[in-house]
Amino acid sequence: MGELRPLGDDLTDTSRALAQALRELFEGMEVSVRRYAARRRRDPGTFSRYLNGTRLPPWQVVMDLFADLAEHRGTAVTPEAIEFVRGLYGSAVDAGSSPKHAVEILEQQLADADRVSRRSTVRGDVLGDALLDRTHRIADLEVRLNQLEADRSAERERADSLAAAHPDVSDLLQERNALEAEVSRLGRELREAREQRAAAEARCELLERQLEAVEQQHVAAALPTALPTALPAAPAPVSASVPGSGAMPRILIVDDQPDNLLAMRAVLETLDQDLVTVSSGREALKALLDHDDFAVIIMDVQMPEMDGYETCAHIKRRPRTRDVPIIFLTAMGEDPEHTARGYAAGAVDYISKPFDPWALRAKVAVFTSIYLERHAGR
Numbered sequence: 001m002g003e004l005r006p007l008g009d010d011l012t013d014t015s016r017a018l019a020q021a022l023r024e025l026f027e028g029m030e031v032s033v034r035r036y037a038a039r040r041r042r043d044p045g046t047f048s049r050y051l052n053g054t055r056l057p058p059w060q061v062v063m064d065l066f067a068d069l070a071e072h073r074g075t076a077v078t079p080e081a082i083e084f085v086r087g088l089y090g091s092a093v094d095a096g097s098s099p100k101h102a103v104e105i106l107e108q109q110l111a112d113a114d115r116v117s118r119r120s121t122v123r124g125d126v127l128g129d130a131l132l133d134r135t136h137r138i139a140d141l142e143v144r145l146n147q148l149e150a151d152r153s154a155e156r157e158r159a160d161s162l163a164a165a166h167p168d169v170s171d172l173l174q175e176r177n178a179l180e181a182e183v184s185r186l187g188r189e190l191r192e193a194r195e196q197r198a199a200a201e202a203r204c205e206l207l208e209r210q211l212e213a214v215e216q217q218h219v220a221a222a223l224p225t226a227l228p229t230a231l232p233a234a235p236a237p238v239s240a241s242v243p244g245s246g247a248m249p250r251i252l253i254v255d256d257q258p259d260n261l262l263a264m265r266a267v268l269e270t271l272d273q274d275l276v277t278v279s280s281g282r283e284a285l286k287a288l289l290d291h292d293d294f295a296v297i298i299m300d301v302q303m304p305e306m307d308g309y310e311t312c313a314h315i316k317r318r319p320r321t322r323d324v325p326i327i328f329l330t331a332m333g334e335d336p337e338h339t340a341r342g343y344a345a346g347a348v349d350y351i352s353k354p355f356d357p358w359a360l361r362a363k364v365a366v367f368t369s370i371y372l373e374r375h376a377g378r
Contacts, residue, residue, distance in 0.1 A: 004033060008054040014091040019053030021085050025065045026051055029072045040064060056092055059262035090266050093357050099218040102358030103211060105351075110207040112339075117200035124193040131186040134179050141176045145169065199343065206349060206366060213362035248274040249295035249368045254284040254311070255329065256303045260353075264298065267357040268364055281306030285314055292320045295371035296364060301330040301342070309345045316346040325367050327351060 004026070007019055029036065033051070037044035042061075049055040062085060070076045148169055251273050255261050261277045268275055273295070278284050281303055288294070297315070301308035308328055316322045328342040331353040342350055349367075351360055 005048050005052040007052050011053045012092075014088070015053045015056070018056075018085070018088040018092040019051060021088055022057070022062065022065065023051050025069050025085075028069050036068075039068075058259045059089060059266050060259050062089060063262065086266055086269060090270055090357075093263075093267060099214050099358050102214050102356045102362065105356055105359045106207055106211050106214065106362065110204060110211070113200050113203040113207060117197050117204060120193045120197035120200060124190060124197060127186055127190040127193055131183060131190060134183045134186065138176055138179045138183065141172055141179070145172055145176070148172075203349070209366045209369075210359070210362040213365045214358055217358060217361060217365075248272055249371050250274045250276055250291060250293060251364060251368070252284060252287055252294045252297045253277045254279075254281065254297065254303070254308070255300040256280060257300070260300065260329075264355075264360070267360055271361060271365060271368070273364070273368060280304075281308070281311030281314075284311055288315065288318070288321050288324075292324075294321075294324050296367035297324055297326045298329055298360075298364070299326055299347075301328050301338070309341065312342075312345040312347060322346075325349070325370075327363055327367075329353060329355065 004023060007016060011019065026033075026036070031039075033048050034044045037047045040047075046055065047061075050057040050061060066077045066082060066085075251268065253261060253264050253268075253275060255264070255277075256279050258279070261279065265275055265277060276287055276291075276294075278287055282305070284297070284299065299308045299311060303311075306314075308330075312326055312328075315324065315326065326347045326349075328347045328350040329352075330338060330342070330350060339350055349363055351363060
């Protein structure tokens with residue numbers, strides 16, 4: 001386990017290119033696989049598979065290689081080298097998934113949203129008919145009550161006096177009051193059904209745009225591109241982060257797991273966006289105080305202290321941020337109970353862990369396009 005294993009026999013071009021780049025980084029440290037694995041407290045067999053291309057490493061492993069190589073050389077790795085490897089990593093991640101898988105995910109979500117829309121439409125029709133029936137019955141009761149008043153020539157007489165003279169009036173009044181309460185309830189339920197249908201229709205529209213985005217990404221990815229054959233050289237000091245241009249739409253990514261943040265950054269950096277990553281709900285709220293012009297927020301649901309639901313509620317209570325769309329990232333699968341809770345909290349979309357890179361990019365690309373469309377006239 002001390003020497004590098006040969007590259008895997010059946011590697012894709014993207015996996016081979018990434019493995020070769022990682023091997024070049026590793027070989028620059030002049031240390032055995034077993035010794036380096038012990039240094040980083042990793043399994044040597046797993047780390048060896050990272051270097052022979054048969055297993056995709058977490059992005060943190062790549063960043064550790066950069067840091068350790070910089071320490072060994074005494075100089076920082078160039079930003080160009082980091083971006084080059086980041087591009088290879090993103091391509092390898094894409095190769096591990098496929099547009100077809102992303103389409104399957106989005107089509108399933110579209111089917112779910114369509115089903116909610118149809119069910120809420122049917123429920124709305126039933127509630128509307130029931131509401132109309134109760135309204136007509138109230139109108140009939142009013143006619144009967146007015147007729148009784150006319151018969152008594154007591155147009156201004158109080159209802160309780162009328163009831164005393166005609167015992168059946170009391171029953172009519174009780175029935176009318178019960179019907180009015182039912183009309184009120186049916187009205188609320190009808191509004192909820194219509195709101196649910198409108199939300200489901202909006203999700204259907206979003207998902208159709210996301211499916212189109214996957215197709216566009218697939219066409220763009222199929223265009224021939226030339227990969228450099230070696231890492232850029234000439235190490236020079238590099239800052240910890242490179243600020244994005246203010247002209248690019250901002251994307252806020254919230255997750256308490258560093259590996260998830262790095263993986264999402266690697267996937268989304270192929271898009272022309274300014275990515276801001278934070279590791280807690282409180283940090284997300286602070287980031288929104290500093291900048292309230294985010295195009296979309298990607299938020300993990302399960303976080304300590306303040307989870308995604310609570311953070312989302314805080315965001316929606318602020319007038320300046322309530323309209324920022326939120327995509328929930330959840331490891332709980334597509335459980336209707338969890339997705340319904342997410343929509344109720346204010347999220348407009350969701351994606352399950354482990355996330356599909358094509359699907360995630362499509363979702364973010366669509367919300368970015370909507371953001372740019374809304375701000376085009378400003």
